[in-house]
Amino acid sequence: MENLNQATVRIHSFETGGTVDGPGIRFVVFTQGCPLRCQYCHNPDTWDVKGGREVNGKDVVAEILKYKSFMQFSHGGVTFSGGEPLLQKKALLPVFKALKKEHIHIALDTAGTTNIDEDTLALLDETDMVLLDVKHLYPTEHQKLTGLSNKHTFDFLDVLRQKNIRTWVRWVVVPNINDTQAYADEFADKIKQYPNVELVEILPYHQSGVFKWKELGIPYALTDTPEPSKELIKELSIILENKGIKTLYAR
Numbered sequence: 001m002e003n004l005n006q007a008t009v010r011i012h013s014f015e016t017g018g019t020v021d022g023p024g025i026r027f028v029v030f031t032q033g034c035p036l037r038c039q040y041c042h043n044p045d046t047w048d049v050k051g052g053r054e055v056n057g058k059d060v061v062a063e064i065l066k067y068k069s070f071m072q073f074s075h076g077g078v079t080f081s082g083g084e085p086l087l088q089k090k091a092l093l094p095v096f097k098a099l100k101k102e103h104i105h106i107a108l109d110t111a112g113t114t115n116i117d118e119d120t121l122a123l124l125d126e127t128d129m130v131l132l133d134v135k136h137l138y139p140t141e142h143q144k145l146t147g148l149s150n151k152h153t154f155d156f157l158d159v160l161r162q163k164n165i166r167t168w169v170r171w172v173v174v175p176n177i178n179d180t181q182a183y184a185d186e187f188a189d190k191i192k193q194y195p196n197v198e199l200v201e202i203l204p205y206h207q208s209g210v211f212k213w214k215e216l217g218i219p220y221a222l223t224d225t226p227e228p229s230k231e232l233i234k235e236l237s238i239i240l241e242n243k244g245i246k247t248l249y250a251r
């Protein structure tokens with residue numbers, strides 16, 4: 001294993017005071033690099049694995065610890081998001097270990113796009129909770145929406161169940177792609193198979209990141225896709241709740 005001084009993490013940005021990336025108030029580390037190309041991505045500037053800046057593991061930890069009392073007071077912690085943090089699982093392991101020694105709560109915001117190997121398992125041993133993006137239940141639709149099949153996501157969810165890791169599943173509702181009541185029904189049946197999933201966070205698709213696509217000169221496929229209504233989000237949530245799944249969504 002790399003030690004903390006040798007570890008280099010490629011970072012897009014740090015954000016303090018996050019309230020939407022796990023419980024309490026969070027320090028959010030946006031890691032650089034993502035193997036997916038989600039059609040609705042808000043952060044296409046995190047895709048390039050050579051972008052961002054390299055930060056020594058020790059400095060990542062030091063930056064986070066500046067906010068230790070604040071995080072602990074609010075029962076929050078740090079969330080590693082992206083991009084896809086699992087692309088840098090080797091470098092993140094000593095960072096996670098150092099944070100655990102300081103009793104910092106660690107959440108991993110991921111689509112699970114990685115192989116299940118020793119590095120993945122070791123990182124999960126240091127992870128308190130996972131925010132897992134389930135972008136589509138069907139492999140072919142997932143491929144259309146993100147560029148890759150959902151095999152990794154569900155293999156990862158299987159491991160989270162085996163390790164009984166507290167998990168919040170995130171479902172971004174995209175009109176005409178994954179927004180029907182029948183889909184919600186199937187979604188609920190699938191998620192019910194995972195007792196480690198504490199809740200499903202239902203997030204309406206929105207276009208607030210489109211300006212970044214324009215800046216990067218990348219064509220945006222969902223220009224004509226409307227944002228789902230609050231009523232629809234509530235209806236989908238009721239379907240999940242009726243099957244015994246707790247939901248979280250903006251009311």
Ligand code: SF4
Pocket residue numbers: 034035036037038040041042043044046082083084111
């Ligand atoms: S996984 Fe996240 S960062 Fe990567 S393309 Fe999808 S939405 Fe964007």
